Amino acid sequence: MSEQMQYESNVEKLILLVGSNPLPNYLVARALRPECVGLVYTKETEVAKDRLKSELQRVLGNSNIVDAFVQDATCALTVRRTIARLLAQGNQIGSFELNYTGGTKVMAAHARIAFAESGGMPEQSSYLDEGGKDVQPRLRYDNGRALSLEELCSPALELQTVLALHGINHRPRSSREGAPTQDDARKILCAVLQEPELAKKLYEERIRLETLRKPKVAVSEPFQPSAYGLDLSIRGLPESEQTNSRLYKSWYKFIGGEWLEEWIGTKIGELEMTPVPEVVVGVNAFRGENRANLEVDVAVVRGHRTYFVSCTTDDTKSRCKSKLFEVAVRSRQLGGDLARAALVCLADDKTVRELQQDINDLWGATNTTRVFGLSDLKTWSACEGQQPNLYALESWMES
Template identity: 25%
Template sequence: MTHQIVLLGGQLLPVYIGVLERKPQVVHILYTKETVRLKTRLIQQFREVKVFDYQIDPYDYDSIQETITNIICNNEHATFELNLTSGTKLMALASQQVFSTLDCFSFYIDQKQNIINLSDGTKHKINALISTKTFLSLSDHNTFTSSTLKSFNKEELDLANSIFELRKNKSGIGELFKLFRSLKVDSESKNFSFSNSKYRIYWHGNLLSVEAPRFKLTGKGVNSFKILTTGLWWELIIGMAVNDWKYAKEILMSLAIKSNINSNMDKNEIDILINTGQNIFFIECKSGIVTQSDLNKIRTVSKFYGGIRSKSILVSFYKPKGYLIEKCHDLGIEMFYLEGASSKRFELKTISKKLDSLLNRIEL
C-alpha cells in the first residue's frame, strides 16, 4: 500500500496533482495554522483516498523531522513517497532529510508539469487532467454558470463577425454603440424598437434588424440583441479564434462565479476560460477603452481562481494607453490588441500560436 506525504503551503494545485497522478491509497498532510482552511478544502477533494493530517510548526526543524519519522514508523509495512513541491523551505529540507536517510522516493512537480525524481533527477510528464469544476473548487468556489461557443447559433456568430468587420472598417457603428449607451438600453430586453433620422432598430421575436446610413445588420437568435448592445460580439470573435486550440480541454465563456454567501449573486465574471487540464488561462475581452479597473479585475481573477500556474490575458480591440501597457507587464498580464497593431503583433488567426508560446513559458 502506497502512502504519500504532502507538505501544504499556499498552493493547493501541486499537492492535488501529485495525489491525482501518483494515486496513493493513503495521504498524510502536514499543514500549519495558516493553512488549516486550505487543508480542509483539499481533503474534500479526496473522497476515495484515506487522509490523515498533522498540524506542525513550519519553522521547527526537529519537530517536522519527528512528525515525518513517526508517520513512517507507525506504518512500517507501507511504501512511502514524498511530494516536496509545496510547504516552506524548512519543511522541505527537514522532510527530505528523513526520506534520504530511509532511501524513500521523493518528487517535485515543476511549472512545465513534470514530476522530477529527486533521487536521480529523472522526470516524466504528468498525465492527470483536472476539470474546470475542480480548479474552481480548489479556490473554494463551487458554484458557477457558463456557456460555450455551441450555445450560439450560426446566425448569431455571423452577426458577431459582421459587427467585427464594421468595427474594423470605421463604418460608423461606433456611433450606434454610443446611442445604446445614451439610451441605457437593457441588453436582456425581449423587445426593442427605435427610429430617428439616422437609425431604424427593430428587435422582436428573436429577430434583429438595424438600418444605418452606411450599413445594415440582421440577426436571428435569442442572443442577437445582447451581441449588438454589449461587448459580447468581441468575446465571440475571440472565442472563435481560440476554439480550435489543440491544448484546450475545456473552453467556457461568460463564466459567472457565484458568491459563497449568496448563490444568486455573481462574485466575478470571466469572459473566456481555457482549461488545458493542467493550467488555466483567463481571457478578458475588451471591445472598448481599457481602464485600470480592468487590469485590477484580471489580476484578482487569476490570483484567486487559477493559482500560480494560471495565466491572465487581455485581448483588446484598441491599443491601451502606454502606462496601462507598462502596468500589464508589471502585473504579468499578457496583452494583445488589434487597433493600431502591426500584423506581427496580433492576428486573430494566429492567436493559437501565441497561446502555445504562453503555455511553454509559464514560470514561477
C-alpha cells in the same frame, strides 16, 4: 511493463504539504494515484486542505487520505515530528514518497530533512516543476530524475475541479433559442476592425437598452443593426413587446462587448493543440456565503494549466490597464499560481507595448499577463480575406 507503470505501482503512500494553493498537490496525487495520501497542513491552510481532500476522494476512489496537522509551520521541530508520525504509520520507508511543492519554505525544508533522517532516499522526494515555454510540467526528483506530468495525468483536468479546489462555484452562461450566434460575433468583429469607433457606439446602445430595462418600453426605440451596417440574426432589439426579457438582456450585453468574448473563445477552440483545451466563455464565478463576484470572460483548461482571458472593447490606456491588473489578480484567485492570464482589447500598438511593460515591471514573473490589441485581432481574423495567423495566440497557450 513501462517505466511509468512501474513507477505508479510503487507509490503506496504519498505525503503532501498543503499550501494556500492546493492545485499542485492535486496534480501530483492524481498523477501518482497512491493507495494512501498524507495531507500535512496548518491552521491557515485547513480550508484548502478540506477542499483538496474532497476532490482527491472523488478522483482517487478507495485511497485512504490522512490529515496531519502542524501546530506551528515556522517551528522546525514541530514539522519534523509531524512527518515522523506519518512515516510511523507505514511498514517500511520504501513505500513512501514525499512531495514538498506546497506549504511554507520552512515546512518544505524540514519535511525533507525529517524524511531523509528516517531513511527516505532522493529518488523518493520530489517537487512539481511547472515548466514553461518548450518545457513540459514535470515531477522532478532529488536524484535528478524527471517524469512528465502530461504523461502521468489522466483524465484531463477540468475547470470545475480547478475552481472547486479554490472554493469557487460557477454558473455557465446560458444559451437559448434566438440568442446571438458565433456568426453574429464574427460580423461585429469585422465591422469594428474596419471602424474601431463602432465598438463605442455599440456599447452606448447597450447602456441605453439596459437603462430602458424592459422590451415593452424599448420597443418604441429599438436597436437597429442595419443603422450600423450590421446584418445580424435579429432585425431589431427588441423585435416586439413579447421579446423574452432574458433574451433581450443577453442581446444587449452581447452587442455591448460580449461579442468579443464569444469570438475569442471560438478562436481558441480552433487551435489544433494537444491536449485539446476546454474552453468556457462567460464564467460567472462566486466564492463564499457572500457570493463575492469573480467573473471572468474566457476560461481555458489545457492539460494541468488554466488560462483566463479578460476582454474589453475599450482602447484607452486607463481602462485597459484597469482590466489588465484585474485579470492578473483574478487568474490567481481562480486558478492559483499555475494560471496564465491575458487581456484582449482594442488598443493600438503603442498602448499595447506600454501596458505590457507596465505589467512586466510590476509582476516580474515568468507567467506575466499577456496583452493583445487591435493588430492581433486583425491578424487572427479573416475579415479581409486573408488567412488567419494565430501564432501569437497559440504561443501564449503553449507558455
